[in-house]
Amino acid sequence: MTQSVSRRALLAVPALVLALAGTGAVVEAAEPIRIGAILSTTGPGAGAGIPQRNGLQLAVKLVNEKGGINGRQVQLIMEDDGSSPDVAVTKANNLIFSQKVQAIIGPTLTASTLAVGGVADPGKIPVMAFTGLGVAMEKTRRCVFHMLPSQDLNARALLEVATKGLGAKKLGVLHDSAYGNIVMTKIREVSPDYPVEIVAVEKWEVGATDATTQAAKVKAASPDAVAVIGNSATPFRNARQIRMTMPLLSGIGTATYEYVKAMGDAADNIVFAEFLVAEDPLPGQSAFVEAFHKEYGVLPKTMEASAWDAFNAVAAGLAKVGPEAQPGALCEAIRGPFDGAMARFDFSQEDLTGLTLKSYVFSKLDKGKFVRLPFKAGS
């Protein structure tokens, strides 16, 4: 035990020297609280990582403008893992052992979360991951919290709105070979709980330039609604090009303005199971939407909100226990309910997120515009 402490102290010396060198002359001000972030702002995960960065930076900026946490400013140390778990671990080691951060916001991707959790959890450094609970092992990690729903819950949310919201009896699915494949596995698992028959399932390869034939095969099975799951606008366009007129369903990943633009004319009559419709926010979401719009001039979606919440949950925990608390105290402080802009979390739940079907907000694209639906799931 003593050995590990002294080793840590040794590691801390160069970090301290660097930190002092960095702060320069203004040493009299209180040392800033260091928070690390590992996001995928380049590589395949950047579609989620970049909006997360924007939400996070705004949250930090506003907390600092209001005087910081317990009178101390927050210093955000932002790292990009390039969408690779190996890089994420290296960055996490640096943040934890050299930079001495109090918490890590991120990672963006599931594989990186699993890897970073392996380093941070033993050190009792909270990790606010932008993923849903994945493998069962993650349940044993007491300091890794999840800002997004598990794929099991995502699958249920889609089936809820398909059956209860749209009254579909026959569902078709178009999914990609990566993320969509995982959700599809869950849809198969949970669909017996719903009065729906899955009549056609077709897959497109990630990066494919065309999925018309897959769409035509789904269309031939005459479904009442079709779930389109994967990170591409192509299948939405293909489906509409061959006159598939039934409602399409999709998830958080594609409920972004970027995808809507890429969908072109196809961005109509598509229902999303997501968390934030900034054009018509829920009462608890308005303040965030206003602040985001003021800062960036555009409206946020779920990813921006989740990063805003991740930081604010850490900030709330730090305010409670103080920045000098014992290792593990901050994890304990975070482990509880948190009213966020994205949803109401309860990090003390078994899935380390506390999101339920009731947390979802459902929206529909009407000629390229998001409209919030009155439908609520889980009731």
Next chain:
Amino acid sequence: MLFTQALLAGVTNGFVYALVGLGIAVIFKGSHVINAMQGELAVVGAATAVFAAAIWGLPLWLAVVAGALTGMAIAILVELGPIRALFARRAREESFLLLTVGLGFTFSAGVLYLFGREEHLLPALGDEVYEIFGAIIREHALWVIAISAVLILALRLFYRHTHLGLSMMAASIDPDGAATTGINVRAMRTATFALGGLLAALAGLLVAPLIGVGYQMGPLLTLKGFAAAILGGLSNPLGALVGGLVIGILEAMSIVFVSSGMKDAVALTLLIVIMIFVPDGILGRAGRKGG
């Protein structure tokens, strides 16, 4: 209806692959360089047109011309710079392949840096939708098919009947012999790359309204185009068309008759079988004679 729809989708995709493969075949034919950045040049051409129209406010036709010329200009610069330097050092084929693979990554990163992560759509040449035996095809897809057919015919005539085309061929087949008859071999190679770059950009411009172009799309386009060119017979532009159509239709039919999960496995296995029986490509030697 499903069969017809799949066939139409397969044919449309086949022409997309053929357009990319065409440029690969042209460059291989004229320089024996396997150009692994053909897909990226297509993306650069289309992205330039999108942004020339959206940001600089150029009229669409001018933006398209700008896109086509950009693709051509980049290919010329690549030939004048690294390709010429490698030829001067008598580099072997694998060096050229490595060079173009590397440049492909560079251009892809350039597109990401300059134009962002979004997918971009160009306006179509026509927004009508036609119904054929219950299946649907977009007017733009018909334009892609028609324009590709014209391009392939024009290339054939160019290589057979024009002085420049014949000189380009001669310079490639027998550089020393061509030089002794007064052909400027290096200039012909530059012309070959110019033509290949132009074809790449045209491919990008033509398919952008159908598939939407993004920075990450290059390698896949190159791969499919390359497969099309090889399958048809790498030294014959007409081969790229035959190869593209075979791949496009095989893919579509594997989805209909097997499953979409097995699409690539089925289509690529059949390709291997075809290549075993006709290693020179479907058009083989017969195609090469006239090419």
